[in-house]
Amino acid sequence: MSPDKLVYMANQIGKFFTSQPGDKAAAGIANHIAKFWEPRMRQAIQAHVAQGGGGLDPEVLKAVESLPKVN
Amino acid sequence: MGLVPEIDYGTPHPRGLKGDTDAKMVTLTIDGETVTVAEGTSIMRAAMDSGVTIPKLCATDTLDAFGSCRLCLVEIQGRAGTPASCTTPVAPGMVVSTQTERLKRLRKGVMELYISDHPLDCLTCAANGDCELQDMAGAVGLREVRYGMEGANHLGQAKDTSNPYFTFDPSKCIVCSRCVRACQEVQGTFALTIQDRGFASKVSAGMDEDFMDSECVSCGACVQACPTATLMEKSVIEIGQPEHSVVTTCAYCGVGCSFKAEMRGTELVRMVPYKDGAANRGHSCVKGRFAWGYATHRERILKPMIRSKITDPWREVSWEEAINYTASEFKRIQDKYGRASVGGITSSRCTNEETYLVQKLVRAGFGNNNVDTCARVCHSPTGYGLGTAYGTSAGTQDFDSVEDTDVVMVIGANPTDGHPVFGSRLKKRLRQGAKLIVVDPRRIDLVKTPHVEAAHHLPLRPGTNVAVVTAIAHVIVTEGLVNEAFVRERCDWDEFQDWAAFVAEERHSPEAIAEYTGVPAAELRAAARLYATGGNAAIYYGLGVTEHSQGSTTVMAIANLAMATGNLGRRGVGVNPLRGQNNVQGSCDMGSFPHELPGYRHVHDDATRAIFEDMWGVTLEREPGLRIPNMLDAAVDGTFKGLYVQGEDIVQSDPDTHHVTAGLEAMECVVVQDLFLNETANYAHVFLPGSTFLEKDGTFTNAERRINRVRRVMPPRNGYADWEITQILSNALGYPMTYSHPAEIMAEIAATTPGFRNVTYEMLDERGSVQWPCNDDAPEGTPIMHINGFARGKGKFVLTEYIPTDERTGARFPLLLTTGRILSQYNVGAQTRRTANSEWHKEDRLEIHPHDAENRGVRDGDWVKLQSRAGETTLRALITDRVSPGVVYTTFHHPMTQANVITTDYSDWATNCPEYKVTAVQVSPSNGPSDWQEKYKTHSDLSRRIVGTDAAE
Incomplete structure (x- = not known):
């Protein structure tokens, strides 16, 4: 899957959770991605992060890094 | 079998539809029998309650009493004269006689006058056997007409046959005004009137126009109300009176109207709205009432077909060959590309049982969770938003609730076009004095329509919903x-x-957001005050809320408003998503989403998976599957190769057509199960002919969570109901299914899904319908949710930060396009385009404001090119100030318009619901179809060829 599109989608999710009170944004983003993204999508975004994760907002990057590795 | 009997009580129940039991009761005597009825009941209705039918012509229980026909006269002890029983309410101790010498003489005299001015062609009349005038002549014992037929009369007038579905024959009219009153009271269009006075009185459509040229919306309420053959269905004129009828549920929008399918053998004569239908209460619209001819349209495909390449012509094959080919292809693909390389799309047009079966086939047969449904592109944000805020992914009320509403806020919905029967019920309440707030970029009909005017219309710029709703907060x-x-x-x-x-932050104030939302601050403040203080306030919303990059956020913002003002948990209030498709609520309930098993339980949940693993005898995948847009992405990537689509036309209905077709072209086996060679079938390798709602048993769940029965009235012309086709395919794939009737599938749903625990076909047959949850906690079902607390426990307030969409206007694309529906057409139009409904809407038009049109040299009716970053198309302009400057609007009912060539692949952050409602576009004069339209037409013509027969279209 095109990393650009996934980065865009992940940042969109990130914008919602970073606007919520408290400091649970990364957890919220990670939970959302785990709940709704098919493994191929998670694998692709993890691969993108492995190559530096360019374009991902900081909390989103943190969230993706916290996801269990998809093989 | 016979016709389903419906009693006409003559006048409405004085307590309306609520069935309140706190009414004061009154006891009286009618013909010597003691009767006790609610205060305010008419004598006519009380008599009917006690089993006495008083003759009547102008009265019917769907309309207020009128008292014009003078046939329902009674005598009351101690009162002078012979009052009309329809307009006289009961009183305690009243002693009524319905049949005396005096009454008999009077009634006979009245009927004699009626008949002296009525054609006596009863034998060849279309209403023969279903004519109240004929019945009354019989009831009063009319034996002669002393006046003859020679005097002044109304005979020999020209018939108006302009409406494609019914005729108006003024010669047969008795001027009872039932049609006029139905148009006013039930439909709320006010298209009909009585023109002139006295003997010259005459029913007239519009300003004495043909029905087709008048404001008439062809809902059929007048035809339904007419006691004679004056307003008559053309199908009855052609076929004759029906001999039996079956109650079933309309397959168009999410209102879910109950109809009697009136039959002669296996031929459908007419669809008549069913008074006991709790969603529609006897009303209908032009689609459900009349637009069912597609079921027998010549373009319907009845034989399975296959082909190896999408550029090949179709080859008709046996069911066995088609199913075996599909099964072998899916097995081959899964062997080669892996278990997750195939998936399915359930249909929100099909029954709960069929939807359940498709998701079961995917999860248990394919062994993955790649199942999705068209709710993805409409109300998936509702599921997410309301689930998050309240704990239930559904609306909170029943439709009857609107009768207790004082303030209605309609956001991004157009009920009079999209959900017309609910629209009529809403208008009725507004005419009684409820206040209306409309939040919509476009001036929808509700903003100003006869005897209804919105207190506030907030014409926001498309894409700024969150800002506006947060400012209301x-x-x-x-x-x-x-x-x-x-x-x-x-x-x-x-x-x-x-x-x-x-x-409360200043940046969320109406004044702070006015500049980018376009909504005047004072108007927004007034609307907010009205919503919060005007009494019972209810929000109704539609796809104008959900189909945005912040769709889910807007749903949560709406949920916040209702909680903050306490407008939840009782009649007259609530948050009500107006669902698009007939069974989109049901398809979501049935586990059509890739992350959820039936009953909205996540696939991660071990306990839920265990329930289904036990029932289905397989191990289930615990990871979520691909959503429709993700399937297409994965297909372009080469990891998704096979798709089973039951009753959905993603090429026409999903955004960014180029991307959809690229995804489909990359697949090796696309199976389309549908009635017609739809646009998606142009990219399919297997076509399995589907069945219509008339040809199968099952249930639909409407927007108010009401589970309604769908009943088979004729055998499937294609050979199988859709659930049977799924079952055969599953068996061929090696996952056995052995249902012999959809009732058995419902039993499995009830056994596995808590909200459906007590639902059975026996219960539905007995009670007509039930609203989920229906289980031991709520054995009668649940008309209103969250009564003493929220399903999730405490209601959750979520912060709703406005984040503008990245789809922005600029120098190249300075206008914003938004899309919607029109009354006569339905969604992609596959059904309604194949009926006479197209006479109202032959093509999609682009609504554009006069300023924008003038700047571009566009005149009304001109062909214009509509361009976005995603693509371009052409259509004809319609110049109107319904849209604000800077905003253009179109419908997407016609495939050659291809409005979705224009829409982008931006989508809701939470659910990937596409952002249909906001696309930056440019409009310029054009000579004709775009290159894409030409190319698409060529491919479409080519791919619809069937070997050995003429092209289907």
């Missing part, structure tokens, strides 16, 4: 209009305080 919080008692009792107080502080 700002006014409620900063002006002290919060219902604190409700919030403290029912909601999480800490979350509320965070939310209240957030919305």
Whole structure:
């Protein structure tokens, strides 16, 4: 899957959770991605992060890094 | 079998539809029998209650009493004269006689006059056997007409046959005004009137126009009300009177109207709205009432077909060959590309049982969770938003609830076009005095329609919903209009305080957002005050809320408003998504989403998976599957190769057509199960002919969570009901299914899904319908949710930060396109385009404001090119100030318009619901079809060829 599109989608999710009170944004983003993204999508975004994760907002990057590795 | 009997009580129940039991009761005597009825009941209705039918012509229980025909006269002890029983309410101790010498003489005299001015062609009349005038002549014992037929009369007038579905024969009219009153009271269009006075009185459509040229919306209420052959269905004129009828549920929109399918053998004569239908209460619209001819349209495909390449012509094959080919292809693909390389799309047009079966086939047969449904592109944000805020992914009320509403806020919905029967019920309440707030970029009909005018119309710029709804919350919080008692009792107080502080920030004030939303601050403030203080306030919303990059956020913003003002948990209030498709609620309930098993339980949940693993005898995948847009992405990537699509046309209905077709072209086996060679079938390798709602048993669940029965009235012309086809395919794939009737599938749903625990076909047959949850906690079902608390426990306030969409206007694309529906056509139009409904809407038009049109040299009716970053198309312009300057609007009912060539692949952050409602575009004069339209037409013509027969279209 095109990393650009996934980065865009992940940042969109990130914008919602970073606007919520408290400091649970990364957890919220990670939970959302785990709940709704098919493994191929998670694998692709993890691969993108492995190559530096360019374009991902900081909390989103943190969230993706916290996801269990998809093989 | 016979016709399903319906009793006409003559006048409405005085307590309306609520069936309140707190009414004061009155006891009287009618023909010597003691009767006790609710105060306010007419003598006519009380008599009917006691089993006495008083003759009548102008009265019917769907309309207010009128008292014009003078046939229902009675005598009351101690009162002078012979009052009309329809307009005279009961009183305690009243002694009524319905049949005396005096009454007999009077009635006979009245009927004699009627008949002296009525054609006596009863034998060849279309109403023969179903004519109240004929019945009354019989009832009063009319034996002669002393006046003859020679005097002044109304005979020999020209018939109006302009409406494609019914005729108007003024010669047969008795001027009872039932049609005029139905148009006013039931439909609320006010298209009919009685022109002139006295003997010259005559029913007239519009300004004495043909029905087709008048404001008439062809809902059929007048035809239904007419006691004679004056307003008559053309199908009855052609075929004759029906001999039996079956109650079933309309397969168009999410209102889910109950109809009697009136039959002669297996031929459908007419569809008649069913008075006991709890969603529609005897009303209908032009689609459900009349637009069912597609079921027998010549373009319907009845034989399975296959081909190896999408550029090949179709080859008709046996069911066995088609199913075996599909099964072998899916097995081959899964062997080669892996278990996750195939998936399915369930249909929100099909029954709950069929939807359940498709998701079961995917999860248990394919062994993955790649199943999705068209709710993805409409109300998936509703599921996410309301699930998050309240704990249930559905609307909170029943439709009857609107009768107790004082303030209605309609956001991004157009009920009079999209959900017309609910629209009529809403208008009725508004005419009684309820106030209306419309939040919509376009001036929808409700903003100003006969005897209805919105108190406030907030014409926001497309894409700014979150800002506007949050600003409404700002006014409620900063002006002290919060219902604190409700919030403290029912909601999480800490979350509320965070939310209240957030919305109170100055940047969320109406004044601060006015510049980019285009909504005048004072108007927004007034609307907010009205919503918070005007009594029972209900929000109804549609796809104008959900189909945005912040669709889910807007749903949560709406949920916040209702909680903050305490407008939940009783009649007249609530948050009500108006669902698009007939069974989109049901398809979501049935586990059509890739992350959820039936009953909205996540696939991660071990306990839920265990229930289904036990029932289905397989191990289930615990990871979520691909959503429709993700399937297409994966297909382009080469990891998704096979798709089983039951009754959905993603090429026409999904955004960014180029991307959809690229995804489909990359697949090796696309199976389309549908009635027609739809646009998606142009990219399919297997076509399995589907069945219509008339040809199968099952259930649909409407927007109010009401489970309604769908009943088979004729055998499937294609050979199988859709659930049977799924079952055969599953068996061929090696996953056995052995259902012999959809009732058995419902039993499995009930056994596995808590909200459906007590639902059975026996119960539905007995009670007509039931609203889920229906289980031991709520054996009668649940008309209104969250009565003493929220399903999730405490109501959750979520902060709703406005984040503008990245789809922005600029020099190249300076206008915003938004899309919607029109009354006569339905969705992609596959059904309605194949009926006479197209006479109202032959093509999609682009609505454009006069300023924008003038700047571009566009005149009304000109062909224009509509261009976005995603693509371009052409269509004809319609110049109107319904849209604001800077905004253009179109419908997407016609495939050659291809409005979705224009829409982008931006989508809701939470659910990937596409952002249909906002596309930056340019409009310029054009000579004709775009290159894409030409190319598409060529491919479409090519791919619809069937070997050995002429092209289907």
